[in-house]
Amino acid sequence: MVLSLDRLTKTYANKKAVDNLSIEMRPGVYGLVGGNGAGKTTLMRMISAILEPTSGEVLLDGKNVADMGADYRDMLGYLPQDFGYYPHYTAKDYLHYIAVLKGIPRREAVSKSKHLLDEVGLSDVANKKIRTFSGGMKQRLGIAQAILNDPQILILDEPTAGLDPKERVRFRNLISSFASNRIVLLSTHIVTDVEAIADRVLVMKNGRIVSQGSIRDLLEEVEGHVWEIAVEPSETDKWEAETTVANLRREDNRTILRIISEDPPSDSAVSVPATLEDLYLYHFPTERS
Ligand SMILES: Nc1ncnc2c1ncn2[C@@H]1O[C@H](COP(=O)(O)OP(=O)(O)OP(=O)(O)O)[C@@H](O)[C@H]1O
Ligand SMILES: [Mg+2]
Incomplete structure (x- = not known):
């Protein structure tokens, strides 16, 4: 069929x-x-x-x-x-x-x-x-x-x-x-x-x-486009406005942002394995599932 x-x-x-x-x-x-x-x-x-x-x-x-x-x-x-x-x-x-x-x-x-x-x-x-x-x-x-x-x-x-x-x-x-x-x-x-x-x-x-x-x-497809960076908590709004942030979590006194981006969002960005949630955000950056 x-x-x-x-x-x-x-x-x-x-x-x-x-x-x-x-x-x-x-x-x-x-x-x-x-x-x-x-x-x-x-x-x-x-x-x-x-x-x-x-x-x-x-x-x-x-x-x-x-x-x-x-x-x-x-x-x-x-x-x-x-x-x-x-x-x-x-x-x-x-x-x-x-x-x-x-x-x-x-x-x-x-x-x-x-x-x-x-x-x-x-x-x-x-x-x-x-x-x-x-x-x-x-x-x-x-x-x-x-x-x-x-x-x-x-x-x-x-x-x-x-x-x-x-x-x-x-x-x-x-x-x-x-x-x-x-x-x-x-x-x-x-x-x-x-x-x-x-x-x-x-x-x-x-x-x-x-x-x-x-x-x-x-x-x-998304692999290699998912990054984590550590930023000052006060900077998170700026990152959220300028990039696609899939997730954020606090670690000690820093905030760890998970960012979907073709290129590393900063020099200190670490590439991390992609999930389906990332895939969705990769294709539909302005929507949350
Ligand atoms: N009967 C209709 N007359 C005019 N435009 C329509 C009609 N039905 C759908 N559209 C338009 O066609 C496009 C696709 O709509 P559709 O309902 O197929 O999307 P969708 O992916 O099912 O969206 P959703 O996730 O909101 O259900 C939209 O721009 C919608 O406004
Ligand atoms: Mg529909």
């Missing part, structure tokens, strides 16, 4: 939200990272065949997914970033309803829903109305509906937004066990999620993939 994006472009007014983007995805877990407005949601909506590209195509094994219609939808699971809820439904009724929309036979829908509610930790509240749910609970229900039809291609737009650390671990385990022989694409701002689940990372900026590879490959 190969999902190919071929010169995919989406233009709004005169803004290119996705810009001539070509990649090939095979089974595995892909982490899509990028700052606000990078084009992640626009890209995922085109891959999910909800949004028509301005130009270019999404192809599954060489066939344009727009022409595949229901055959493609049957293979696809999608969690939108702005996942809409049905507040008056119970979690169980909601999943049954989605199952009907996805054409899943009743008997299968009932057993699948039960199993999935258990997997996402919502069995206890299966008969509670969604309007009583916390943000994290709604998100977990959203993940359950996305995998209800056992999709070969799973697109999750910010699936871990609103999850607490424990829920995040549960989500990672769920995806890891689900992912074999499937294509899973998930967008996230949370660096540790990518580290824990993704085989490959796609870094998106201004509608393009600016970097891609295994986490190891990407870390290599």
